[in-house]
Amino acid sequence: MLLVARKNLFSEKIRLGISVGGVALSVFLIGILLALFRGWSQQVGSYVERVPADGWLVSEGTTDFVAAASVVPVSAESLLHSTPEVESVSPLIVRPMVMRREQDPFDKTFDVQLVGYDPTKRLGGPLAVEEGSKSPPGPDEIIVDKEMSKRHGIQIGDRLFRGGKSLTVVGISRGGDFVYTQVAFVTLETAIKFLDQPQDKRTFMLVTLKDPSKFDTLAVRVSAYTSDAQLVRGADFANETRDRILGNILPILIVVLVVAFIVGISVAGLTIYTATVEKQREYGILKAEGFTNPFLYRVVFEQSVVTGILGFAVGAGMTVLVAPFAQDTVPQFVVFVRWQDVVGIAGATLLMALFAAWIPVRRMASIDPVTVFKG
């Protein structure tokens, strides 16, 4: 680093602190928001993605798992079985609802995405049971997600109520967190009884194929059979579910990211600009002494880039320190840091530093060395 750049930068510690602080804050905000977005993306699609089905039979127009207004006739199961491509079919009943623990007051409820599955087929049931020995659950029994248990203090043996009906918690599973709600599993029979569900209706049919490459053939066949249902690929269904939840958040997130980026540029730019204006006479002296404009530009760019590097280090450090703490304090704060994002933020910080140096450099170009003879 050039001597003049280093000395100018580090001789004004308060200014440097403000400048680095501004960039760090911006990096922290960008980092934490990106990590949050990645965390949610990973979390909300996880259950749908990991259910080992090649396709989901859904009502025409149903695009995702959480807005589960899908209704398919139970007869579809036998119809699908009769096709040559299908290996297995497993019906699911899915219903979003609010429940409460027996011991909690009536107004202390929580969201549940209740999933009724066929325990003989297992497809669509808990991905992994961590606590409790009963899987599948028995009649009037329920397996709740670990995140739900953590957030609402639900233990094995607790009774969960909806209206006058209750289910007893017999297990705790993982992989069913949708951030704002979690899945809980019961058998199909329990779901029909608990939800007063008509015997001939299901929400989805999970389908596995003998040869997954024949998916399109089966999808066409389904379309030919009925215009009320469609077959959706598992991966597409997971992505649509993710988009349903995150699609509304994404534009807000982008706005905040842009604001954070602008804040970073503004704080770093303003402090570097004021430093340049303040030192304008000294830059004039250097020009008079025969220092060229490129040398002086380098002084400003180096100051800006070092400010950016320090800001990035502090901001990234803050993100790494604060994220786990925040995750423990606020359960919805699910973060996941990708190295690609870290590299991206480093690039954005560099861009911030270059932008921040741009106006001061233009100012510097216009400094007339003759002015140093005045006063």
Next chain:
Amino acid sequence: MTEPPHEILSLEGVSKVYRSGEFGVTALDKATLHIHGGEIVAVMGPSGSGKTTLLTVAGALLRPTEGTVRICGIDVTHLDESRLAAVRRQKVGFVYQSFNLLEALTAIENVRVVVQNGSHNGRAQAMSRAVDLLHMFGLSHRLNSLPKRMSDGEKQRVAIARALAKDPDLILADEPTANLDAKRGQEVMHLLQQKAQELHKAVVVVSHDNRIRQFAHRVLWLEDGRLRDHG
């Protein structure tokens, strides 16, 4: 046999007119000046007489409107910015009224940064030259002091050391004693005179201060942009 002193600075019929719309102010009017190595020339005159303009034109900072400026034989009148900067870097040292040291740099760094600029000197060589110069000016105890910790006299000595750092042929000093008390002013001028003669530098000192006369080989008077001998 000694070699005749060679010409360092030559101004031939140099004028400088500052234009503002239709109006023009003549700051320098057909000034002619020739200065050789080892010579100290004082330029005196009232405020607004064009002294600073003369210095900046002579120092390749300002292009004249008319006439020719040569520094060490190089016609700088029509050089572009980068070449002018190169001439200043290699041939001209400045001493300013308000010292103009870089505040964040210590005495040794103020000198070193100029030594290193544009030369192939490494850090160690530049450092060694800066130490020698400051030692020459009696500032060995101030090497690592920041300007704000130095007296005005010390600052001006650092400034002169800096002006000599790149071993220029021409030193241009603008009111070098204006911010110093009489005693410090005398000391600084004596030092400048001594080093300029030892190192065979051409020096132009622009000043209001009559006491400068005693250190100059020639005194010129500048009034209304016109330069003339003043005995």
